Amino acid sequence: MGTDHTPADDIVYDLVSVQYHALKGAQNNDRYRRDAEGHDDVREFFAEVARQDAWRAERAHELLGQVTSGGRGGLGAS
Numbered sequence: 779m780g781t782d783h784t785p786a787d788d789i790v791y792d793l794v795s796v797q798y799h800a801l802k803g804a805q806n807n808d809r810y811r812r813d814a815e816g817h818d819d820v821r822e823f824f825a826e827v828a829r830q831d832a833w834r835a836e837r838a839h840e841l842l843g844q845v846t847s848g849g850r851g852g853l854g855a856s
Contacts, residue, residue: 789845797838804831 807828814820 787845790842793838793842793845797835797842800831800834800838804828804835807831 807824810824811821811828814824
């Protein structure tokens with residue numbers, strides 16, 4: 779992957795957007811699981827969705843590091 783992406787690039791925006799929505803989804807799933815009290819199958823579904831959201835957020839974070847700095851930690855570093 780290239781390392782010359784800036785925070786204004788579409789790819790960076792897209793990854794940040796996916797990460798944000800995955801984190802928001804994981805946060806919402808806590809409430810959804812509480813709402814499904816007494817419905818074990820529904821609670822398990824929401825737990826699985828939360829795991830998927832957490833994976834997506836982590837993966838987006840990793841990819842952001844790669845495209846913005848070659849995985850070295852700073853935006854725009856080359």
